[in-house]
Amino acid sequence: MSEGRSNAGGTSAPTVLRMILGRRLQDRRQGAGVSLEDAARALRVTPLTIRRLEKAEVTLKPLYVEKLLETYGADQQERDEFVAFAERANEPGWWHTYRDVLPSWFSAYVSLETGATTLRTYEPHYATGLLQTRAYARSVLSGGFPNDSDADLERRVNLRLRRQALLERSDAPTLWVVMEEAVLHRVVGGPEVMREQIERLLEVSELAHVSVDVVPFTAGAHVGACAPFTYFRFAEPELPDVVYTEILSGAMYLDQRSDVVAHLEAHNRMSLLTSDAQSRALLNHMRKEYS
Numbered sequence: 001m002s003e004g005r006s007n008a009g010g011t012s013a014p015t016v017l018r019m020i021l022g023r024r025l026q027d028r029r030q031g032a033g034v035s036l037e038d039a040a041r042a043l044r045v046t047p048l049t050i051r052r053l054e055k056a057e058v059t060l061k062p063l064y065v066e067k068l069l070e071t072y073g074a075d076q077q078e079r080d081e082f083v084a085f086a087e088r089a090n091e092p093g094w095w096h097t098y099r100d101v102l103p104s105w106f107s108a109y110v111s112l113e114t115g116a117t118t119l120r121t122y123e124p125h126y127a128t129g130l131l132q133t134r135a136y137a138r139s140v141l142s143g144g145f146p147n148d149s150d151a152d153l154e155r156r157v158n159l160r161l162r163r164q165a166l167l168e169r170s171d172a173p174t175l176w177v178v179m180e181e182a183v184l185h186r187v188v189g190g191p192e193v194m195r196e197q198i199e200r201l202l203e204v205s206e207l208a209h210v211s212v213d214v215v216p217f218t219a220g221a222h223v224g225a226c227a228p229f230t231y232f233r234f235a236e237p238e239l240p241d242v243v244y245t246e247i248l249s250g251a252m253y254l255d256q257r258s259d260v261v262a263h264l265e266a267h268n269r270m271s272l273l274t275s276d277a278q279s280r281a282l283l284n285h286m287r288k289e290y291s
Contacts, residue, residue, distance in 0.1 A: 015056070015108055016115035016239070017089035022056035023238035024082070025068060029054075032072040042071040062086045098159040101152050105250045109230075112242060112253075114166060116173050118233035120267050122224050123179040125186065127197055129160050130167060130175060131204055131212075136197040137161065139189030167210065176211045178224070178270045184214065184286040195290035202283050205276075213271050214279040222273060224266040231263055 029039055029050075036047040043049070043064055052058050053068075065086040069079040095102060095110045102110070113119065113130075121128050126140055134157060141156045142148070148156070166172060187194055205212040215222070229245040243254040243263045254260060 015089070015093070015111035016234070016236075017085070017111075018056035018060060020236055020238050021060055021065070021082070021085055021089050022054045024085075025060075025065065026054040027238075028069065028072050028074065034072055039068060039071060042067055060086050060089060062090075094162075095159065098155060101148075101155045102159060103250070108253060109244055109251070110163060112232045112244070113163065113230075115234060115236075116232040117235045118174045118176075118231075120176045120231040120264070121178070121228070122226075122230075122267060122270065123177065123183060123228050124225065125180075125183065125228065126188065127179065127183060127201060128177050130164050131177065131201060131210075132160060132164075133193070133197050133200050134161060135189055135193045136200075139193060143188075167204070167207075172209050174209045176213075176267075176271075178213045178215060178267060180225075181214055181216050181282060184282065191290040195287055198283050198287045198290065202280065202287070205280070205283075211276075212279060212283075213274050213276075214282045215270055215273045216278065216282060219273040222270060224270040226266075229263055231260070231267060 029036075036050050039050045040047045049058070053060055053064065062083045065082050066079050069082050074082070093107075093111055093114065095107060099107070119130075126132075127136060129137070132140065137160045138153065138157050141160070142153055145153065145156065167175065184194075184198065188197070201212050204210045227245055227247070229243055232242045232244070234241075240255045240257075241260045241264075243260050245252050245254070245263075254263075
């Protein structure tokens with residue numbers, strides 16, 4: 001992520017394994033006392049290319065990885081381990097089969113989501129994708145992609161629902177959702193679809209690893225009243241916390257500490273504007289409204 005920011009409207013952002021490998025290569029280079037310039041000469045590339053390799057902004061070719069490790073004085077076993085990791089990092093994830101309907105900038109999101117141990121989201125407009133029902137997801141996606149064929153729309157829906165499987169894993173991440181009350185009033189797909197969606201939110205909020213906070217209208221103006229965002233935290237020490245936020249033509253992936261902390265503090269402040277009891281009361285009230 002260049003300078004901690006990646007505007008991924010037209011480029012591919014790094015995936016989890018590429019990020020880990022890039023950080024490990026950087027640590028290995030610095031540990032060996034090799035400069036960017038010396039590493040670049042070994043590959044006959046520019047120092048900028050080495051920096052981009054270490055930031056996982058480009059594909060890490062196994063031959064490049066092996067040559068760099070040789071330059072850093074690594075033995076054959078270590079070189080083999082890094083090459084094997086590079087080959088794994090270059091393997092397409094399960095979501096690759098949906099590449100015809102998956103924007104390049106969002107494939108990185110699915111990778112980050114799959115590898116995270118903690119997810120914290122803010123949603124001002126819709127129920128978050130990981131908690132959407134099929135009917136609700138279809139209505140949201142048909143509005144977002146009005147020119148899709150029925151077949152493409154169904155594939156987008158199936159992709160969204162398949163992502164939800166991570167919440168059922170034995171090592172499922174912690175998911176903390178903060179949404180605006182406006183989400184419950186935006187009638188997506190009609191009253192029956194909304195009632196089913198709210199029942200889904202009530203159901204999953206009972207899970208130990210899922211929290212759903214609803215910020216009421218009475219909270220007024222607050223620090224997080226902005227675009228939706230998702231915060232990712234990982235178990236791997238090489239990976240920084242990452243924040244994803246959407247723009248009209250794509251997305252941004254932020255890993256500068258100041259950016260991450262600002263979003264994390266906003267999420268914390270918004271969660272204090274409601275309580276579990278108040279959130280459930282709002283959900284139950286709106287479920288009755290749609291009955």
